[in-house]
Amino acid sequence: MYHIKIVSIFRENVPPARFERIMRPDIAAQWINSVPDNTVRSLFSRYDRFQPTTRSSPYQTGRDLRKLVAQEFWYGNLVAIDESSRPWSSTTELYYINQKGELTPTHAPRSLSFPLGYIIVRYGEMVRAYGTLPPPTVRPAQVVKSKAAAGPELATPGKDMKQTAAQLKAMTKAERWQARKDLISKGNASIYPDAQIAAKRLADNNIAVEKAKLAENVYKTVNPLETTPGVPEGWKDISNDADALNKLGLKSKMLYDDPASPNFLARVYEPDQAVFGNDMNPTVVFRGSREPEFASVGDNLSSLWNKGELAPVKNGADWSNNFAQGVGKNSTYYQSAVGIGDTLAKSGQNVDIAGHSLGGGLASATAMASGKPAWTFNAAGLNSGTVEKYGGTVLGKTDDIQAYRVEGELLTKVQEVNVWEDLKTMKGLPGPTLLKEGVSALSPNAAGIPHDLPGGTGSALERHGIGQAINCIEQQKDEDIAIIGGRL
Template identity: 90%
Template sequence: MYHIKIVSIFRENVPPAQFERIMRPDIAAQWVMSVPDNTVRSLFSRYDQFQPTTRSSPYQSGRDLRKLVAQEFWYGNLVAIDESSRPWSSTTELYYINQKGELTPTYAPRSLSFPLGSIIVRYGAMVRVYRTLPPPTVRPAQVVKSKAAIGPELATPGKDTLKTAAQLKAMTKAERWQARKDLISKGNASIYPDAQIAAKRLADNNIAVEKAKLAGNVYKTVNPLEATPGVPEGWSDISNDAEALNKLGLKSSMLYDNPASPDFLARVYKPDPAVFGSDMNPTVVFRGSREPEFASVGDNLSSLWSKGELAPVKNGADWSNNFAQGMGKNSTYYQSAVTIGDKLAKSGQSVDIAGHSLGGGLASAASMASGKPGWTFNAAGLHSSTVEKYGGSVLGKTDDIQAYRVEGELLTKVQEVNVWEDLKTMKGLPVPTLLKEGVSALSPNAAGIPHDLAGGTGSALERHGIDQAINCIEQQKDEDIAIIGSRL
C-alpha cells in the first residue's frame, strides 16, 4: 500500500533521495480522492504551508479538501511522495535518478502548467542544501533481468503465481500469450492503481510489439513473389495467397510496384490462432524507407557519357515519395497505400495496418482511408490532404492509430516543433534553432495517438530503427509484468 506524504515542493526542504518517489499527478489525484476527506490534513508534512502555497482556503464552507489537493497536484504546487517500501515504478512515479545522479522525468504530464523542469531545478538546489547525491533509481526492468538467472524458482506453464518476465520466457509462444492475458486480467482486477495502469499498458504493448516485429520483418523481403524470410513466430506471410487476399479485397500485384526489384512494398501477414486465439487480425504492413545507395564515380561518369545524366540513386524513390507527400505533392507510394485502404474498407473484414518510418506514414494513410486500426513506429507525418488527393474517403480517425516513437529519434525530432528541446540540441544558438523550427512547422506530424518510448540508445538516427522500438516496448512489458506480479 502507499504511505503518502503531501509536500509543498517549492517551500519545503525535501531530501534529494525522495524526489524519485514523487508520484505522477494523475495517480496522486486519483489516490487522494479515494481517502476520507477528514484524513487528508494528516497527510501533509507541513499543513501550515497549504494556504500560502495554493492561495486557497481549506476552511471555506462547502469546500472539499481532497478536490483542492488534487487540483494542486496538477498545478505542481503540491506533490505526493510515497514513503512506502514498494518497488519504484514508472507507472506511478514521475521521476527517476539516472546513473549521473540527475533527476529525469518518466513522462510529461498532460497539464501544460505542470512545472516538470522547475522540480528538476529544485532537486539540484536540494542536492546542494543536503550536500549529497542520491544513488541511481533501481528500476523494475533491472530487477527482472536479475531474476532470469534463478532457474529453480521458474514457474511451470500455467502456474497461478506467475510474476516475472523470466518465467514467461521459459514458455512456448502460445503459453506466454495466455499467461500475459491472465496477468493483465489480474492487474485490471487489482485494488492497486499502479497494477491497473501497468495492466492497461501491458495489454496495449502485448499487441503493439507484434505489429512492430512485423514492421521489421517486411524489410527482409527480397522477392515479392515469394514468402518473406524470418517471419515472426505466430505469423505467416500470405502476400501471395490469392484466396486469402481476395477475402480482404486485395491482389498480390497491389502490394508492390516492380516484381523484380520493388520500391513500393507491402506484405500481408496472418496470425496463427493456435498461438493468439482470436486476439489478432490479419495485418497489412508497409515497408519504410531504405538507406540510399549512391553510385560510384565510375558509374556516374559512364552514365553521364551514355545518357547525359548522373546514375540514379538506389532507393531514392523512397525519399522522393516521402518528401513529396510531406509537402502535399503527388506520391505514387501514398496513392498505392490509399488504394489498399479503400479496398480494405470495402472488404468488411477485420484487418489491421502497420508500418515503420515511411511505412508508418503509408500505414497511416491506409488506416485513414479504410477506417481500420493502425500501429506505426517512428512514423513519417501524414499531410492532411493525402487521402482525398487520391480519391479516397477519410473513413478513419487519428484516434484509430497508435503512434509509437522512441524518445529522441530523428524523424520525430525533425517533424515536431519543440523549441526548448531544440534549443538544447542547437546548444542555445538562435539562428539554427529558428531554421529547424521552420522546417518542423512545414512538416506534418505523425498521425495518431502518440506513445513515447523511453530507453532508446545511441544517436538520433540509431534510435530511429525499428529494433529500438521493439526493445523499448519489451522493456515496458518486463516492467509492467514485474509491477503486476508484485501486487499478486
C-alpha cells in the same frame, strides 16, 4: 493503508533519494480522487504548508479537498511521493536518478504549467542541504534480469503462479500470451491505481509489440513473390496466398510496384489462432524508407556520358515519395496505400495496419482511407489532404491510430515543433533554432495518438530504428509486469 505522502515540494525539505519516487501528476491526480475525502489531510507530511495556487482556502467547509489537491499536482506545488516498497517504474514515476546522480525526467507532463526543471533545481538544493548524493535508480527490468538479485524474487504473472520473468520467457508463446492476459485481468481488478494503469499499458503494449515485430520483418523481404524470411512466431506471411488475400479483397500485385525489385512494398500477415486465440487480426504492413545508396564515381561518369545525367540513387524513391506527400505533391507510394485502404473498407473484414518510418505514414493513410485501426512506429507525418487527393474517402479517425515514437528519435524531432527541446539541441543558438522550427512547421506531424517511448539509446538517427521501438516496448512490459505482480 496508503503508502503515499503528499509534500509541498518547494516548502519542505525532502531527502534527495525520495525525488525518484515523485509520481506523475496525472497518476497522482487519479489516485487522490480514489481515496475518501476525509482521509486526504492525513496523507500530507505538513498540511500547514499547503498554500493553493488559486488562493482558495483548504479549510473552507464543504470544499472537495481532493479536487484542490489534484489541481496542485498539475501545478507542481504539491507532489505525491510513493513510499511503498514496490519497484520503481516509469509508468508511475516522473523522474529517475542517472549514473551521475542527476535527477532526470522520464517524460514531460502534458501541462505547460508543471515546473519540471524547477523540481530538478530543488533536488540539487536538497543534495547540498543533506550533503549526500543518492544512488542511481534501479529499474524493475534490471532486477528481473539480475543473476544475483537481492531480496525475494519478483513474481511476474502473480503470486499464485510463482513465475519469474525468466520462467515466463521459457514458456511457449501461447502460454506467455495467456499468462500476460491473466495478469492484465488481475491488474484491471486491482484496487491500486498504479496496477490498473500498468494493466492498461501492458494490454496495449502486448498488441503493439507484435505489430512492431511485423514492421521490422517486412524489411527482410527480398522477393515479393516469395514468403518473407524470419516471420515472427505466431504469424504467417500470406502475401502470395490468393485465397487468403481474396477474403480481404486484396490481390498480391497490389502489394508491390515491381516484382523484380520493388520500391513500394507491403506484406500481409495472418495470426495463428493457436497462439493468440481471437485477439489478433490479419495485418497489412508497409515497408519504411531504406538507406539511400549513391552510385560510384565511375557509374556517375558513365551515366553522364551515355545518358547526360547522373546515375540514380538506389532507394531514392522512398525519400522522394515521403517528401512529396509531406508537401502535398504527387506520391505513387501513398496513392497505392490509399487504394489498399479503399479496398479494405469495402471488404468488411477485421484487419489491422502497421508500419515504421515511411511505412508508418503509409499505414496512417491506409487507416484513414479504410477506417481500420493502425499501429505506427517513428512514423512519417500525414498531410491532411493525402487521402482525398487520391480519390479516397476519409473513413477513419486519428484516434484509431496508435503512434509509438522513441523519445529523441530523428523523424519526430524534425516533424514536430518543440522550441525548448530544439534550443537545447541547437546549443541555444537562435538562428539554427528558428530554421529548424520553420522546417517543422511546414512538415505534417505523425497521425494518431502519440505514445512516447523512453529508453532509446544512441544518436537521434539510431533511435529511429524499429529495433529500438521494440526494445522500449519490451522494457515497459517488464516494468508493468513487476508493478502488477507487486500489487497482488
